Amino acid sequence: MKKWYAVIGDPVSHSKSPAMHEEWFRENGIDASYVPIHVPAGTVGDAVAALRRLGASGWNVTVPHKQAIIPYLDEVDPLAAEMQAVNTVKVLQDGRLLGMNTDGPGFVRSLEERIGSARRNDRVLIIGAGGAANGIALAMLQGGYGKIAVCNRTVAKAEALCERIGGEALGLEEAAGRLGEFGIIIQTTPVGMSTATSGLPVAVDHLNPDAVVADIVYSPLHTDFLKAAMNNGNEIVDGLGMFIWQGALAFNEWTGLMPDTLGTRKRLIAETEETIC
Ligand code: ATR
Secondary structure, eight states: OOOOEEEEEEEEOOSSHHHHHHHHHTTOOOOOOEEEEEEEETHHHHHHHHHHTTOOOEEEEOTTOOTGGGGGEEOOOOOHHHHHHOEEEOTTTOEEEEEEEOHHHHHHHHHHHHTTTTTTSSSSEEOOHHHHHHHHHHHHHHHTOOOOOOOOOHHHHHHHHHHTOOEEOOOOOHHHHHGGOOOEEEEOOSSSSGGGGGGOOOOOOOOOOOOOOEOOOOOOSOOHEEEEEEETEEEOOOOOHHHHHHHHHHHHHHSOOOOOOOHHHHHHHHHHHHHHH
């Protein structure tokens, strides 16, 4: 029987995941499809029951259900349990539902696809302390990055995250003044995502030109923060890699195969340019 997968969320119609996964199924000769399903807040339990009954083989979970879905799953892996957030569900052979999280590990893979693993001893600064920052901090720790600091507009949230990961919490201004201490800087706030939130979350005057600067925003591909880093001569990692890799790790869980992430990146960038033209 033909397998099928899905992404559930609200909103979900803009998602690039269906086209990306369907391309990967085609490239790998797998007879499967992947559909977006609009699931409003408060109805995720009904959605899980329906997905189970209709025989989905797995699905991705996006806003606003990443935490709300947990009580409806049979099992949650340790990283997703620690984060209290699931972005990937795998239907096991006995029909049980396993929740996982590939967002943070996806970020680490996209970073290392660009810079390799030789900079694990660098000091890391994470800007922001929300859900995305939590996932990335835990995945960076798991990936062997030991020296992590977190700065946030609300310092108490940076402190709470740092208590879990053993890092140093900073305010945004303090982080700006000490930016030169960090070799890897990861921007996780929505600042730069649209004209309404343009600008820089942290001033870059003290940025060390040897630092790698990453942003998890991928639309636009180059946020003001990344542009400022590029102007300073820094190596940058845009957010498209994290999006592709969270999907690639989910695809790998479902199929045992690893898709062509660099080919996907080229295709998605070409499509974006077509939209702009
Ligand atoms: P996500 O799951 O995408 O991380 P989130 O949990 O809502 O989203 O977290 C958003 C993060 O961006 C928070 O760290 C937030 O800072 P506060 O904790 O102070 O709210 C940060 N953020 C959002 N808008 C911001 C802005 N205009 N300037 C600086 N930081 C901002």
